[in-house]
Amino acid sequence: MTTSAPTTGPAPVTDTPPVIAVVSKKAPVILAVVTVALAAAVALGSQSGDTSFRLATRNDFVEIPDITVPAVGTAWVAVVLMALCAAESVRRYLAHRDTPLWLVAVFSVIGMIGFLGWAAAGATLPVVGLLAGALALAVPLVFGALGGVLGERVGVVNIAIDGQLLAGAFAAALVGSVAGSAWVGVLGAAAAGALVALILGVFAISYFVDQVIVGVVLNVLIVGLTSFMFSQVLAPNAADLNSPPRLGPVTIPVLGDIPVIGPILFRQSALVYLLYVAVAVVTWALYRTKWGLRVRAVGEHPKAADTVGIDVVRTRYRTVLIAGAIAGAGGAFYTLVSVSQFNREMTGGAGYIALAAVIFGKWDPIRATLAALLFGFASNLQGVLSVIGSPVPSEFMLMLPYVVTVFAVAGLVGQSRAPAASGVPYRKG
């Protein structure tokens, strides 16, 4: 019997195997493409003059003066800085290292300033209004994303977020009008969202139907149902049934007067304050309570949860209903804050963007909220730029939120892991 030795001779056996860097080239490619795109836009577009960034609003403690910069110059400086960031990303890729998140963040901020400076040439850009509007537009996305995070964390993929938002919007208008109270309308919205979630739950949890299919079908069903009810019931009786009281902006004393921060965060509708509470409570409950521990266990390894006496089905139902109620409450934004009446298909697919925020946010409530805010920013940017008259075609700008969604989810998420049992029905035995 021969015992052979490898050519390298015996190396000592180690307990911790090394890690080889497996680097994706997505980040450097995306950074380079975006840099070139902005450079091309600046070079080919005929922009001139100065751009003012307005940071002040009325009622601030201190008045911050406008910042005025030459439009094209600013854009070129930004392009150079972006190129440096992209080069650094390429250098790291060649050295088998990942592009860190901070580099992407720095790149994005510089790119945004450069783009805004260029696109708003000759005009004044209301920075505070842009950001405050972004937060307002992100409200349904954040509520939807919270609902999505909870659903997936317990193992049920909630494609029906859009349906829950739409059902919430419809119920908020109807209930709010009948009761004459916006807050009762919000409750109605939550109940409607929970009802959609109940249907999702019955099919996905009790009957093991494919969750993606049920979710999509529910979305289509809710579109049809609300459109029908709208034309048959709401439209003919608009004064009684489709004119809910509005949830107008409420300024929080003191906090609302802080320059920049105040008008963005604390001069919002009451629904935004409800959102702050919802994000905090969901995060705390998910990570710090018995309920949250069980939810996460059921979403990761339902059988393990079952073997320690946790009722998987009940936990899933309960969590999915709560998730639906949260998403539904977000739908109230459309009919109680945005406009004061219900309209057909008024969510415009926001539920799908919320779903993207769930993935971009790596199934974490805080990160999903930040992702939703990013998408809200993209939506509002489109609106603001068309108002001040930018050279970018409005059709292109309308694509912006969705383009950002695709880039964010496809390119820059990095390593992320869904809850292990997400989308998998639990069958006993």
Added chain:
Amino acid sequence: MQLELRDVTKRFGSLVANDRISLTVAGGEIHCLLGENGAGKSTLMNVLYGLYRADEGEIVLDGEPLQLDGPGDAIAAGIGMVHQHFMLVPVFTVAENVMLGNEETGVAGSLDIDAARARVREISDRFGFHVDPDAVVGDLPVGVQQRVEIIKVLSREAKVLVFDEPTAVLTPQETDELMEIMRQLRASGTAVVFITHKLREVREVADRITVIRRGRVVGEADPTATNTELAALMVGRPVELTVQKDAPTLGEEALVVRDLTVADSTGMVHVNGISFEVRAGEVLAVAGVQGNGQTELTEALLGLQEHVKGSIRLDGRELVGRKVRQVLDAGVGFVPEDRQVDGLVGTFSIAENLMLDRSFGAPFVRAGSVQVGRLEEFAREKLQEYDVRAPGIHTPAGNLSGGNQQKVVVARELSRDLRLLVAAQPTRGVDVGSIEFIHQQIIATRDSGVPVLVVSTELDEVVALADRIMVLYRGQVVGIVPADTPREVLGLMMTGERPAGAVA
């Protein structure tokens, strides 16, 4: 304390998994439940744990009949279970896993993680476990994960502790430590039920042995019974425990692997620069505890892994960087470690499964259409030759027993013109009769001059088949040693220790 199962019967459709099984276990004793894979041991324990409901019979604890509607009821009654596939949430910490379902809470349902930590430390110290309550379970070695399972059960004050095939994933040393833990539990008055099919372990710790075959109790045995007696009782006929084989007729070095490194998509290295060679007509058996790079090694040989560095040469031809089909065409036969996932398509018929990796052309496909007649003839022939017990060639492979499924996989791979056979866990979950048969086939392949690489986590199988043994630990070769190396030395090597005299 006395737990009694009286005439427990459990059926799945027409299959009777447990047929009037009666069993008693008392505090302070270790009762072994011995039986082959598929004999119904796990079903019985799932009934006891409330995961399945018995169709007939009752479970009685200290004279009181138990109504078990779920694991929660079993836990409340003081029954704990250490599952074969650990019931731990990999992304949770040890403390979180231990507290799950049994949480101590503060204000508004907030978790008292400190109480859970203290509890883990207390039990860990009592048994000398050395488990860090804040470690993430998925990062722990399997042996430690099993201790977490034991802590979890003990923290619920179990009076009856069921171990379901607990040694399948352990090194021999860890197995010894587990036996010691069982003795400690027995000394503290706990009733221990130990389910296994490994005779050596039974004889070491059991106070009483109950043997189950095809869902029925077929006898009780003393711990003093010999291996041969126990095996005969378990299988129902005399069994050959060793593999008949002659000294190998060695040929040229056929498979030469040099500095092979395999990483996963996160960059974690699973096979770390290993080199070895297998000569024609030789069986090189790869020993090691599961999860030490065996899966990645065999998959890299077939071209299934993405991040592979180094060289794999078969008869002088480089295989690294080739597509799976090219590797198959080069004459590599592959028995994957999980036949139900990678070896068979359960809903396909036996015949279709037999042509699964030959769908590109002759003899089974001509001008894009399957030659049904030729395939059926071939399938009937193989069914006969490999003694596959099935109603017919059109039976879905998923309906077969584990042993017969594996015979289908082996038949498919061995009926090609092979230049190398890679067999990963060839007899996992396979009955003793089929094990004998598959082992004979592997040796016959060797004797026909084909180099064979066998990967097994069962040391008995490694020793039985090997001409040489390569021990893997954390993706590295600890050593390549002769087949007659003492088990104790192999066991040590499986923990990463390189014994004096063994050359890597």
